[in-house]
Amino acid sequence: MIFHNHEDTFGVEGESCHGLCCLRLEDVGVTVGEAQLLHDVSFHLHCGEITALIGPNGAGKSTLFKTILGQLPHSGTIQFHRADGKAQRPVIGYVPQSPAFDRGDPVSVLDFFAAAVERWPVFLPIPPKIRARAEQCLARTHAQGLLDKRLGTLSGGELQRFLMALALEPLPHILILDEPLSGVDVEGEKQLLDMLDELRRTYDLSILLSTHDFATLEGYADKVLLLKTTLLREGSPAEVLESREFRDVFRLDLGRGAR
Amino acid sequence: MELWYSLVDLLPFEWAQPGHMFFMKNALLAILVISPLFGLLSTMVVQSRMSFFSDALGHSAFTGVAVGSLCGLGEPLGAAVAFALGFSLLFTWVRRRTSLGSDTVIGVFSSTAVALGIFIATLDGGSFTRFNSLLIGDILSVDPAKIGLLAAILGAILLLWVLSYNDLLLSALHPALADSRGVKVFWQEALLNAAIAVVVTVAMTWVGLLVINALLVLPAAAARNLAKNTRQYHLFSVLGAVVCGVAGLMCSYYKGASAGAAITLFLAACFALSLLGAGKQK
Secondary structure, eight states: OOOOOGGGGTTOOSSSOTTSOEEEEEEEEEEETTEEEEEEEEEEEETTOEEEEEOOTTSSHHHHHHHHTTOSOOEEEEEEEOTTSOBOOOOEEEEOSOOOOOTTOOOBHHHHHHHHHOSSOTTSOOOHHHHHHHHHHHHTTTOGGGTTSBGGGOOHHHHHHHHHHHHTSSOOSEEEESSTTTTOOHHHHHHHHHHHHHHHHHHOOEEEEEOSOGGGHHHHOSEEEEEESEEEEEEOHHHHHTSHHHHHHHSTTHHHHOO | OHHHHHHHTTSSSGGGSTTSOHHHHHHHHHHHHHHHHHHHHHHHHHHTTOHHHHHHHHHHHHHHHHHHHHTTOSSTHHHHHHHHHHHHHHHHHHHHHOOSOHHHHHHHHHHHHHHHHHHHHTGGGOOGGGGHHHHHOOGGGOOHHHHHHHHHHHHHHHHHHHHHHHHHHHHHHOHHHHHHTTOOHHHHHHHHHHHHHHHHHHHHHHHOHHHHHHHHHHHHHHHHHHOSSHHHHHHHHHHHHHHHHHHHHHHHHHHOOOHHHHHHHHHHHHHHHHHHHHHHHO
């Protein structure tokens, strides 16, 4: 993977990738049966940027994520280009919306991590080398202390940190987080956002996350996408939050949506 | 087998005397192969919430035997395994294609298969009683060739576990996350369902259809109450299955009751004890 000075990535808009690595969506549409879930969605994601995806429930945010992950058939094109302009299949790290694991699941954080990352079958005693590597990876999101905890006993913030560490191994080009702030308290929220900021600087990642928490957008998002089956508005947090489209979409549930 | 017989001859039981009661010695060996097999599979059946599915498979496995004997096969086991494989793959596929709940799809499949089995078995005024032996099962009727077959299946499941356990676990815990990491979730499900189908069908003659599901659910259910990670989960489940398997066989020998039922009762007792253990932990 080619890293780029992330200073260059700010303020880049428009049609081309300007020599930076980026994910390009052109006229992406998804139709399942009769229902048109997405149509004419076009945007670029650049390395080192945090992009926030907002929109009402049912706007197609999760559908868009699944499409980028390659789990849904779609029209239009999705292409990833490296900084040198060559197209490549991107490695995508995916952090699902806070999943509920059974409290009783006899699966430790180490089990889940090793099962996802290593070939060694986790029902056999885990070699110290694998344990050490897991600890190292979890340290990226300050989750190394969770190794022997069971999945079902993690708090919302701990679970997010663990799932983020998992999504960062192998190191992805793009990190996708589905509602990372839901189920996390105010303190945990700030920690997570600081960590995302740190990650994109350290690893030059494109980060795409969905959120309903508009109040914090300004502090960390480089770009905001307003989605309702298609892209209604794209721009800086201030531009989108003050736009007519944003008011139209959230007029009815502004009280619930904004915190 | 000679090696096994001379080993058993060392045991201090009256049936272990050299030169006789070979059926009991065969049964003991069969139990030592079947119980770890069920202990292993059990962990995944419970983790993937497949206990109702394995129950349905058990109840419909005799349909395969009925189909086999309808086709005039002397040894209907092959036909039964083929039927169970088809049943499990079709089920996996339909469950993916429909928005109906998993339990509903299982209910549809189970009742259809059972009805088909009874229909074929009673065709032209046939009597169902010839299938009664499958319901209760008879571990003492196992012969060395069949023990070899069971051992081969145990080997295959072990191989599946070594190659695929991580992917199976991810698919069971979080299909979308597994998919994003390149796991073929559908095929993992299909593979697991097929494995359960084969094991249930092959083992039903000796364990008995009515209680076979207990062996697929109880060992892991008890182990879950105590285990903190995947290794403990497997250890407790397999160990519990083997201990209860041997205890059940002994009990059935001395008391003359069905071995499958005795094993199930021992497993149920283990489950009750594990509940107490779990209560103390919290």
